[in-house]
Amino acid sequence: MKRTKMSPEEQAKLIEDARVFLEERVMPLEARFGAEGFAGIEADLESLRGELRERGLWAPQMPKTLGGMELSFLDHARLSRELGKSPLGHYVFGCPAPDAGNMELLLEFGSEAQQKEFLEPLARGDVRSCFSMTEPDRAGSNPAWMETTARLEDGEWVINGRKWFTTSADGAGFAIVMAVTDPDASTYARASMILVSTDAPGFIHDRLIPVMGHTGSGWASHSEIVYDNCRVPEANLLGPRGGGFLLAQSRLGPGRIHHAMRWCGIAERAFDLMCKRAVEREVAPGRPLGTRQAVQHFIAECRAKIDAAILYVEHAARSIDERGASASRTEIACVKFFVADVLSEVLDRAIQVHGALGVTDDTPLAAFYRHERAAHIYDGADEVHKTAVARWILREYGLELNAQSK
């Protein structure tokens, strides 16, 4: 698929449309999202999604044939930054994790039948999906080391294992599961990806994992899943047999940039709230917080870091557009940990400027603070990315380090 870059005017209009819709229609739901969870506002969200789908503001990264906007990576990055300002932004515009990554996998590796059965309803927003890779007893940073197995039996995959932190499994229509299909193959060729309908026999939703104080619900939740002789048709193998690790790399690579785009949006929202607070809150009559140099320096330092983060994300997005994700892996990995750091710092300082209000749920800051601590962890811990970056760089200097070298 050849994605055309938007003209600056088209892009500006898109961003503005998104901004208006978010501020007028989506952000007003945030307080209820916090109080009632996803389940409490699901109906409202579906109605907004329908509206956006009709306006063509839908699934920005999907091809037009699937109802999407077919944006380039860079254009998507810019839109995504806008959407990220609300925790609901990506969901209502049809590009939330983990659906977005799953759509990309299905688009690139799905058979025609798979695309018809799984991708089309997903791209339309008729079902939700989840991605079942991490296991409770195996470090997520080592995807070559996995206990869940799938064996072929009578034309079906029989899957056994326990998966952890399967985001959005609650209420999802299907999961993409990673399982060892070829235990005797070489390290990176053991696992495969398999499409599993959540009503397949043996798919057991074991529990919602309480995260940062909440079990959540629906799209905004994380589950532990047991596969107990779970059976699905042989044709549900996604991509080549033994290709699980490769598909995971392919899914996670750009996925990290998707997150970083979103984080920039969160950081902008927090920055905006911080500035408003600095202007409105008086520490003495006629003396707003913004007169304090400590607050001023928070603002300046955050502005500089957010700018740098945005430029870095766009640079990586442009690189993916022009050179592909694989050639951009150093940039992608660097962006991942660099922007996660910026996000954490900006959120922390925005909360500080809000004082006690900052830790209440009367602003979205506290929820961002809780949920985005995981930015340093999901899709590969920062430390793992740093080690990988160094390995790639030092290779150019003639030092070959294997993946397990410390």
Added chain:
Amino acid sequence: MKRTKMSPEEQAKLIEDARVFLEERVMPLEARFGAEGFAGIEADLESLRGELRERGLWAPQMPKTLGGMELSFLDHARLSRELGKSPLGHYVFGCPAPDAGNMELLLEFGSEAQQKEFLEPLARGDVRSCFSMTEPDRAGSNPAWMETTARLEDGEWVINGRKWFTTSADGAGFAIVMAVTDPDASTYARASMILVSTDAPGFIHDRLIPVMGHTGSGWASHSEIVYDNCRVPEANLLGPRGGGFLLAQSRLGPGRIHHAMRWCGIAERAFDLMCKRAVEREVAPGRPLGTRQAVQHFIAECRAKIDAAILYVEHAARSIDERGASASRTEIACVKFFVADVLSEVLDRAIQVHGALGVTDDTPLAAFYRHERAAHIYDGADEVHKTAVARWILREYGLELNAQSK
């Protein structure tokens, strides 16, 4: 009251008793505390409190005549570090905020009648209390600027105003309220403290403030309180009329050290969890996380910072014992922001070493992370303390800065 310092042996025994009780009896309740809130385990806690009260492991900072242990500040610091390892530690040992600070106020400034009516049941643990100072529209860092008023009318104080972030008000027996009684007095002589029974007419519990995702309950909650022509007897004035600011200083000063003591305990707990995780979690077969230098350096840096924090807290505690809180104000303020920084860093790194598990509620780390973000805010934002410290230091160099100078 002359407090005797314990011998090293007495102290070691006390710490050990506390450690065992916490590990065996209190920590097992933590998971339910997270899931059910304070209300869900209140009965269990009361039973533990009764047991400790009988064993004389109760109210370490209170005089023996009130059933306490009469510990010196330094001995209390050491015990408090142990208690801090559980979020329930101080509560079950009879010295939780805000009760602890309120007891100290009543002990120092309460009339005989006030001590009988308010202090004795509080010290026994028969009632809980709250402290009502911060207001929603006034910066907490400027306690001289306040809207709540109290006027004398027919031998009663008539209180009007709105107080915010009144911790533990839900279910409390009484509040200590700060209100302007003398609007025409000089800045720091306008307000007074008044004891208000929560069943006084006009005491309105307006709402539980949702904090970091939860409204909480009972002792573990924060409320917004409205005083709507709330009437209490004239004799409920605590300390001298116009002395509210002074009493607040007196209450908050050592209170900051109480918090810092507790933070050291939290940091030790997090450190212990981090080390255990480093040993147990394998990133590859036979290769635990602790073999990674990044994890090793987290551990070493945290150890050094926790040690320094503990030494600093004990230094300030010793200074309070020997020179009084007022002469120790620079140390107290420095300890406040220094230890808050250490706590945040240690929690952050302990979570990182736990990976996704660190953001779940399967360990206490996520709850500590959420709730102790406020360590940088309550009892005076870090920035306010830093400015005060500089003012005191620069005064010795001949530069007089008034409190509002930036």
Added chain:
Amino acid sequence: MKRTKMSPEEQAKLIEDARVFLEERVMPLEARFGAEGFAGIEADLESLRGELRERGLWAPQMPKTLGGMELSFLDHARLSRELGKSPLGHYVFGCPAPDAGNMELLLEFGSEAQQKEFLEPLARGDVRSCFSMTEPDRAGSNPAWMETTARLEDGEWVINGRKWFTTSADGAGFAIVMAVTDPDASTYARASMILVSTDAPGFIHDRLIPVMGHTGSGWASHSEIVYDNCRVPEANLLGPRGGGFLLAQSRLGPGRIHHAMRWCGIAERAFDLMCKRAVEREVAPGRPLGTRQAVQHFIAECRAKIDAAILYVEHAARSIDERGASASRTEIACVKFFVADVLSEVLDRAIQVHGALGVTDDTPLAAFYRHERAAHIYDGADEVHKTAVARWILREYGLELNAQSK
């Protein structure tokens, strides 16, 4: 002057030419520069300068009519990053501070006669110049507060005062001096800029200021200058009378980006040295430093920060090209402190990876470390820029802060 942006191919060739020249001809002089100072290698440098002037690799920011390359700001930024890899790079390519800024001032504000007398020989490299603004007893961050005066007398300016940190005054042909000409004017209209030949009567080179252990010499030195009834023709007034402050702003704005460009070059050099060291230095037989995760993370973090710094500098340069320096002031100020931080961190870590070798003068790192500590100070301390940035941002939120507000 309309500056044409280079094609990517032209630019790549220019960078490559510069790289080769620097590595083959300039870097070999660095060790002698360290040991003998500027005076010791001045003749060699002049010969290199002549060669580059002939090849047209000269004065990248000057118009072609003056022998320069007429590069856009962005193209200059990219070249400058290459030149910055050697402390001698900008000097040999005809664009060192303070000459570069002085040329820009003369180009924009100089009369025809002034350009003939001062700019042309400067642009050719026949003379060097200096800029005399900061005073020993006045904070450099407050250029409206200055003691040096100039009064008109018999068609001559008579200048009196003492200037500090006048970089490159030793051996310079002329100075641009900032002095109060109109003491009764409004704050920002008191001072003017005046061109002063260093052999004018009353121009007294008082001392070379020892900086970081060295007094230096020639271009690589800083002087204290006394103006003792120093007399120059009335026509030496540069720009409008009372326009000194405005000219200073105009000179310093883009000047900060010039520095930041150069810092990126230094950071790249340090990064390269760090990586080489990580590959070459063994901590045990067959185990180079690069196998250590701590070193790997230094490398990854530095790579990310340098990338972000480069993108930010280029973004600001592009903004200056497209919108002018004044409209880009927030970006310029942010870039200044952001890149200074990156530079300090990269240098620090590169030294650390070198161990004891890093603090010796056997690599250029120690000299960079010493001299670029000032990056946080010259052209406005970081704190001053942060305060300014916050002021501009908060103005958009409706808060007007005057320059002196803290």
Added chain:
Amino acid sequence: MKRTKMSPEEQAKLIEDARVFLEERVMPLEARFGAEGFAGIEADLESLRGELRERGLWAPQMPKTLGGMELSFLDHARLSRELGKSPLGHYVFGCPAPDAGNMELLLEFGSEAQQKEFLEPLARGDVRSCFSMTEPDRAGSNPAWMETTARLEDGEWVINGRKWFTTSADGAGFAIVMAVTDPDASTYARASMILVSTDAPGFIHDRLIPVMGHTGSGWASHSEIVYDNCRVPEANLLGPRGGGFLLAQSRLGPGRIHHAMRWCGIAERAFDLMCKRAVEREVAPGRPLGTRQAVQHFIAECRAKIDAAILYVEHAARSIDERGASASRTEIACVKFFVADVLSEVLDRAIQVHGALGVTDDTPLAAFYRHERAAHIYDGADEVHKTAVARWILREYGLELNAQSK
């Protein structure tokens, strides 16, 4: 040797005597030390040393029988902090590195004859000494890996090799050299220490290593030494044959605390200069730097960190007094990197508050900044200590890591 702890009064008097002597007699020499080097003021220093020796303010860590003060580690720590305020402090009081460490080695391991020949004149200050361990091609962090050899031949050690960074070799009377005497022994039993007079045949002072811009001279210099069939009597073996590694550990352990003590003194000096500057330097008429919140926060943060550093050093010193250096190794290693960080931060901020003056040699800050960058490197890079600390801690959690594990 049983060292008696001083009474608080004795200690206060000692500190005060040292303070006065330093301020009145030693600090006035600092400017000349900077401009002329050690050689330029050596005569003045010798005269001061003689005076202090006569007053009994000499060699605080040496036994009284050798003319020292026989201070406990803790008392020495407190004195050392005072001495550290001047870069000349330890030298004039008879306890500079590397002499101090060498005296301790000779005191503990020297034979009677060795003590007579080497220790007595060293303790009296009649000669200086150096310590020759690090090699140019071998990582200092791996002292088990060394190329210099010593073989016994005709009752003499014949030493061959090249040593790097031999501090104070210029003008020293003797060196303690570490060389491989038993190449076939187990890793940590190969090397021995040998006393080598600098006029021994084959002791070649190859060059002064330029460090941070200076080659230095005498005590204040670092040399590269070649041992070219250098011959010394067999009796010059210090301690047991093969005991070199053990002696080095024994020398470096407490040596790290000696450095940390001194760093606290430097930090106090920088803090004092920063505060004075904050009071004296006006940024506008009547508005000293200390009115700026950014400066205030620098001051407060530095105060807290210096306090914590001092407490930590004293804690480790007390631990050495009470439990010995070996049992205190975790504390010693933590103190090393913790205090080095504090020192770097305090120096950096003190310079920043001084603006351009801070990078000149008009204050001692720039020299401290240059020379103490090595605090993170000498006596073991910070990273090496962090790894060691983690290893010791994780061992208590049941994880055994060998020294080379990363």
